[in-house]
Amino acid sequence: MENFNHGLQIIHSIIVKASSLTFIRMVGSVPSGWMRRILLFLVILTGILLIAMFAHTPPLASLQPFTIHRTFQSPWSWACVSGRCERRAVHSSRISSSTCSALCGGNTRLIWPRPTGLVDLRSENVVFHWQQVEIATVNTSNQEVKNLLEHAKDVFLGKRNVKNLMRVSNAKSRSAIDSFIIYISAGSASNTQLSLDTDESYHLQVLTKGKHLEVRIIGKSYYGVRHGLETFSQMIWWDENCGRQGCLRVLSQASIEDKPVFSYRGLLVDTGRQFFSLEQLKRVIDGMSASKLNTFHWHLTDSQSFPYESVQFPEMARWGAYSGEEVYTPEDVKELVTYARIRGIRVLIEIDSPAHAGAGWQWGLERGLGELALCIDQQPWSAYCGEPNCGQLNPINENSYKILESLYRELLDLTGVRDIIHLGGDEVNLDCWAQYSNISATMQAQNITDYHVLWADFEKKLYSRLIKANHGEAPKAVILWSSPLTKRPYVTQYFDSSIHVIQSWGGSTWPDTPDLLEDGFRVILSHVDAWYLDCGFGKWREAGEAACGEYRTWQTVYNHRPWRDYPLQQQHLLLGGEATIWSEQLGQASLGPRLWPRASALGERLWSDLPSNGYSTDESVYTRLAVHIELLRSRGIRTEAMWPHWCTQNPGKCL
Structure with a gap:
């Protein structure tokens, strides 16, 4: 120069x-x-x-850009006072907010959802390098289970989990231990498919022997071990005030016994009205696994679009997808199923019928198969369906049943989920069928005067086709949406309580759920006034009913415990619950924030079912959920904020 x-x-x-x-x-x-x-x-x-x-x-090339090097030194430290972290200005050594959150609050801190059994979390913790972590599978005999556990190890240490906590990738802080080993065991478990009877319990123990950290996670199934790994991953955090660059810390003394209250803990995502990429759906799976939800209900198609590219019937996507880029191939489905299973989640695919079936079914006449679906895009739409585009399957065309059978055969083979199958079955518009003379003639020939009977006959025929698609095996649970057909007197006439499960989506004060339980039917709860996460964004059309009410806050989701009002002798019929996010007003960028942290609140409700008084929520729920949100964000999951960030740093002053 x-x-x-x-x-x-x-x-x-x-x-x-x-x-x-x-x-x-x-x-x-x-x-x-x-x-x-x-x-x-x-x-x-x-x-x-x-x-x-x-x-x-x-x-x-050797010239350096002109930069200003600034050093940010916060004066704040955090102290645990009466079970709360309080922010204070100090001039000496500082305790980070993350470390205070991890160590303050007794056994209610850190873990989401909160364990249901004995919990003993000590404040002892150690600094470690993620490269030190070894995971060893012991006392597990089944090779398929071992293979799944190998994948679970990669997820635990992967870029969206422990490794991703590091804010400085090459942090040089000195480890306080010489070794860090996690022993995992699924015992004699042999079934790698999640079922309604799967034992998802686990026992987790963390102890220190000299300078050796030892963790033991024992489950009675792969899924129990996976949940244990998830819980342990939440006992690890990044301490930015450790050394010059920060470090990873982990609790070094802990013991947890845990198992879920409900066996079915679901989340529905609708890809019929809006298309979401495979990567976006994987982020949903990531959030579900962090919240111990176990069923991804994939509402794959609807009357507006049919995005599945069937091998047997490629016409479905050709006629029904929004574009050639907005389709799911069989390889996509298989990839998502594998991704989800490793993370403890079953993928339950629904092709709704006989209603919600328009786009994708228009090609029957062209191929000489007759009209596969009726009322497609018929106007005025409000007379023939709940929202445009209208369409429902032709109940007297055998080709409609044949195509459904082939579609379900493909999807069952791809998912491997054969014991529990969802057939849709809601919002059938009887006026649609009534306008067709050939349907009326068929009913007269069979001496049928009630279109509900025609609807029930459709479900009966579809069930027999479903058994064929399932290689001759009857599923243990066939799920149907609640509808006029699942009300009295039809439900006991046309459905079998040992086979059919009703997903009750009506209002929590409606008589549907209590009546179904009284009639001996198993039920999955999805009450619209509590667990419909798409509500609260106003009308999207002027004609007809276009909104489902106010926004369901995470507190509303969390405090919904309708089973308290049901007789004890009927409690065993409640399989669990499911939140839904229908996608009429759901954009590509809003999928994550609309789900989280509200779906996390559902996760704790269905896993732990902690007592709650009306709509007042315990303070520890707020503080733990705030920590959980930070965990989700560290894993690349987009979330809404639950309160000003100042409240995360000063929780006791916001409640």
Whole structure:
């Protein structure tokens, strides 16, 4: 830089002199021959000086950009006072907010959902490097279970879990231990498919032997071990005030006994009205696994679109997908199923029928198969369906049943979920069928006068086709949405309580659920006034009912415990619950924030079912959920905020 400045000074001097000489020439004081010689000399001298200057100048590639290095030193530290973290200004050593949150609050801190059994979390903790962690599978005999556990190890240590906690990837802090080993055991478990009877319990123990950290996670199934690994991952955090760069810490003394209250803990995502990429659906799976939800209900198709690219019937997607880019291939389905199973989740795919079936079913006449679906895009739509585009399957066309059978055969083979199957079955518009003379003639020939009977006949035929699609095996549970057909007197006439499970989506004060339980039917709860996460965003059309009420807050989701009002002798019929997020007003960017942390609140309600008084929520729920939200974000999951961030740092002052 010094040479550069010196060179500039020389050039400036030459230019000044040259200008002066030029001026002299102009006034005629110097002969023209001498002037030419002087100018030539100056040009040569300038070239020599420039060469010398750049010879001593560093190459451009080595030049560093001009930056301002700023050091941010926060004066704040956190102290645990009466079970709460309080922020204080200090001049000495500081305790980070994350460390205080991990160590303050007794056995209610850190873990989401809260364990249901004995919990003993001590405040002892150690610093470690993630590279030190070893995971060993012991006392597990089944090879398929072992293979799943190997994948679970990768997830535990992966870029969306423990490794991703590190804010500085090459942190050099010194480890306080010599070894860190996690022993995992699924015992004699042999079934790698999640079922309604799967034992998801686990026992977790963390202890320190000298400078050796030892963790033991024992489950009676793969899923129990996976839940134990999830719980233990939440006992690890990043301490930004550790050393110069920060460090990973882990609790070094802990014991947990845990198992879920409900066996079915679901979340529905609708890809029929809006398309979501495979990567977006994987982020949903990540959030579910962190909250110990275990059923991803994939509402794959609807009357607006059919995005599944069937091998047997590619016409479905060709006629029904929004575009060639907005389809799910069989490989996509299989990839998501594998991704979910490793994370403890079954993928339950629904192709709704006989209603909610329009787009994708229009090609029957072209192929000589007759009208597969009726009322497609019929106007006025409000007379024939709940929202545009209308469409429901033709109950007297056998080809409609054949196609459904083939579709379910493909999907059952891809998912491997055969014991529990969802057939849809809601919001059938009887006026749609009533306008077709050939349907009326068929009913007269069979002496049928009630269109509910025709609807029930559709479900009966579909069930027999489903058994064929399932390689001749009857599923243990066939799920149907609650509807007029699942009300009295039809429900006991046309459905079998040992086979059919009703997903009750009506209002929590409606008689549907109590009546179903009284009639002996197993029930999955999805009450619209508590667990419909798409509500609260206003109308999306002017005609007809286009909104489902106010926004369901996470407190509303969390405090919904309708089973308290049901007779004890009927409690065993409640399989669990499911939140739904229908996608009429759900954009690509809003999927995550609309789900989390509200779906996390559902996770604790269905796993732990902690007591709650009306709509008042215990303070520890707020503080633990705030910690859980930070965990989700560290794993790349987009969430809504539950309160100002100041409240996360000062929780006791916000409640």
